[in-house]
Amino acid sequence: MKNDISDALRKNDELPDIRNTIEEMILKSHLCNKAALTVDECALYTGMAKSYIYKLTHEGIIPHAKPNGKKIFFDRLELDQWLLGNKIKGDISDSDFIKKKAESLNKKASINYR
Template identity: 35%
Template sequence: MMNISFENLEKIDTILDKLNALEQKISSEKRWLNVSETAHYLGYSKDHIHKLKNEHFLQGVHYHKKAGRVLFDKIELDKWVTTSLSKVDTKEIINNVLKGVL
């Protein structure tokens, strides 16, 4: 059986408050970002975001065109940022770029 001290019991309310605050923040956070928001989120210019998209460095799973707007999935952007460049399929990117040129 675990011994829980009175001091630790007092900390439970603080922990619950922090968990509730985190839960509220997560539920109110925006998942889909437009180009300006994506640029701000990643620290790039809007032109650079368009370039990454057009040169197929941001694969289609990271963004969707909806009603004439390009929307980026924040969760997929986070995955893209944390994926090392060695995991990028260079041949696929080159083929996609060539398809756009030819």
């Protein structure tokens, strides 16, 4: 009986965490369908701190709009392009990687069959 009560209390303590997780997932899903994001939504969408986003807007680094001169908005598609804008290519191309991997597997296979 005592274990049942403690289990119930423990599960009850977990409910707010589960609820918060579900609410955050719903909000993030909603953000993917919005064209314009606020600073709060941008922070959630990018995982960056609000203060850092404000710094980036102040320095003109992140694309944004101030239609009424005060509130900041972000075009989600422009934000995606900006986030992925500084791509760094790997040392080898995909075809070279596949070729090297195949050679490695062939060497291992030939060693195992001897």
